[in-house]
Amino acid sequence: MKLLLDVGNTRLKWALWAGQMSLQRGEFTHQGSDSDWPSLLQREWANLSEKPDQIAVVEVLGGGFQKELSAFAAAQAWPAPAVFPADPARFGLISHYHQPAQLGVDRYAVMAGARALGFDKAIIVNCGTAVTFDVLMGHHHEGGLIMPGLRLMRDSLDQLSGIHGMTLGAEDTLPALSTADAVSAGCVQGMAAAIDGLVKKLQAHWPDEAFDRLLSGGDAQRLMPWLKQEFRICPDLVFNGLNLAAGLSLEAKPAG
Ligand SMILES: Nc1ncnc2c1ncn2[C@@H]1O[C@H](COP(=O)(O)OP(=O)(O)O)[C@@H](O)[C@H]1O
Numbered sequence: 538m539k540l541l542l543d544v545g546n547t548r549l550k551w552a553l554w555a556g557q558m559s560l561q562r563g564e565f566t567h568q569g570s571d572s573d574w575p576s577l578l579q580r581e582w583a584n585l586s587e588k589p590d591q592i593a594v595v596e597v598l599g600g601g602f603q604k605e606l607s608a609f610a611a612a613q614a615w616p617a618p619a620v621f622p623a624d625p626a627r628f629g630l631i632s633h634y635h636q637p638a639q640l641g642v643d644r645y646a647v648m649a650g651a652r653a654l655g656f657d658k659a660i661i662v663n664c665g666t667a668v669t670f671d672v673l674m675g676h677h678h679e680g681g682l683i684m685p686g687l688r689l690m691r692d693s694l695d696q697l698s699g700i701h702g703m704t705l706g707a708e709d710t711l712p713a714l715s716t717a718d719a720v721s722a723g724c725v726q727g728m729a730a731a732i733d734g735l736v737k738k739l740q741a742h743w744p745d746e747a748f749d750r751l752l753s754g755g756d757a758q759r760l761m762p763w764l765k766q767e768f769r770i771c772p773d774l775v776f777n778g779l780n781l782a783a784g785l786s787l788e789a790k791p792a793g
């Protein structure tokens with residue numbers, strides 16, 4: 538039984554994974570690398586249904602998280618967590634980034650996840666704290682784009698005195714007739730329009746190729762209704778990819 542962890546800038550997502558599916562899963566928001574990890578992990582896994590025999594992790598926080606996770610696992614007599622580095626080879630991929638190790642390891646995981654689900658040519662949009670776009674052709678990562686995610690977009694407006702503290706409004710108004718509606722509709726519909734536009738631009742860069750368009754991350758469901766092009770929501774791309782990578786190698790760097 539594998540315990541898979543996807544630790545992003547906003548939330549930690551985990552799944553107890555058997556074969557190709559999850560038996561138990563959870564998620565919680567955190568306050569970054571300096572969070573009170575011992576309490577958060579203790580609370581989250583107090584009722585884990587089975588002891589993991591392998592722990593595989595992608596994380597983008599750095600800082601003290603890895604050490605805290607290792608200490609927690611050791612205290613439970615669990616195996617040492619294997620934290621995957623941003624090395625495309627560990628995910629069965631080749632990256633065309635100038636510095637492949639600079640790409641977020643979560644992005645390698647979503648691409649490996651797309652491969653694990655049988656997609657060969659795909660534009661993958663992961664709607665998390667940041668929105669990442671990755672172009673996958675076979676096992677080649679052709680590059681991508683990064684833009685702020687929905688919460689960051691809304692929070693940036695919240696800094697302005699005329700908007701600060703505004704309640705959530707209706708997302709489906711156009712034109713909006715109140716500040717609350719204008720902010721909510723502007724952010725969600727604007728982000729969807731940006732995603733549609735950038736995916737079209739990426740597609741136009743390879744006019745002879747047909748790409749599947751995949752959507753994942755915490756805001757995927759919320760953005761999906763506003764997208765004009767056809768996307769498939771693949772909610773577990775990171776876990777699919779991490780599961781594949783964990784199978785490829787049991788020798789990822791031990792945490793800490
Ligand atoms: N329960 C939730 N708590 C916090 N953010 C949520 C929640 N549900 C959806 N979201 C949205 O999902 C985004 C985070 O998505 P996620 O894929 O978990 O990001 P990350 O991997 O960067 O932590 C947030 O920016 C927010 O807009």
Ligand SMILES: CC(C)(COP(=O)(O)O)[C@@H](O)C(=O)NCCC(=O)O
Nearest residue numbers: 545546597639640641643665666667
């Ligand atoms: C772009 C990201 C911040 C996305 O993180 P997330 O939204 O999943 O928390 C992360 O993948 C990252 O730190 N990437 C490094 C830079 C890059 O991928 O080019």
